Amino acid sequence: EIVLTQSPATLSLSPGDRAMFSCGASQTIAGNNLAWYQQKPGLAPRLLIYDASFTAPGIPDRFRGSGSGTDFTLTITRLEPEDFAVYYCQQYGILYSFGQGTKLEIK
């Protein structure tokens, strides 16, 4: 089983700031099969990034994914008020697993 570790657990920032989320894998993720999801309270998760760096349809270009192997990053270049939520990374290289999530809160 591939274990994903996200950091930090909580990120406190202000609208207009740059946000960076980290996701580390316990082993190399083949094919960079790594996705990022956003979840707001009471709603289902939404796919943001797939294959580590490709933005899903309808997702604003301020969301950017990068990384390979065991280290991946989600960057939101300039935070909008609607971006405050919980973010999860997920691997689909060997079965499937999620990180524990990072909560992005308003400072």
Next chain:
Amino acid sequence: QVQLVESGGGVVQPGGSLRLSCAASGFTFNIYAMHWVRQAPGKGLEWVAFLRYDATKDSYADSLKGRFTISRDNSKNTLHLQMNSLRTEDTAIYYCVKSGGSYGADAFATWGQGTLVTVSA
């Protein structure tokens, strides 16, 4: 547009069974792999089960130990999750999820709104 609508959740006693269903619309159901993902109250996401587009291959989270079975009816655009020997730790929102492809090596493209399963005496 793509829609996934779960049903079948509710309150069940420990040791009981429940069958969840997911009605799919807005896409060609029979060419996409599907998943179930759950989220315990206040917790993170946990993948539960996967089924290939043609139902010839399935996979399950180790923690389920053979208690759950995923199935699909491509003639009715419906996905199911049969849950047996339920435990209190199975209490969660269960999401039906459409894969980005047919064979499972894809991100989870679209999620339903979820159905709540509560296991309690």
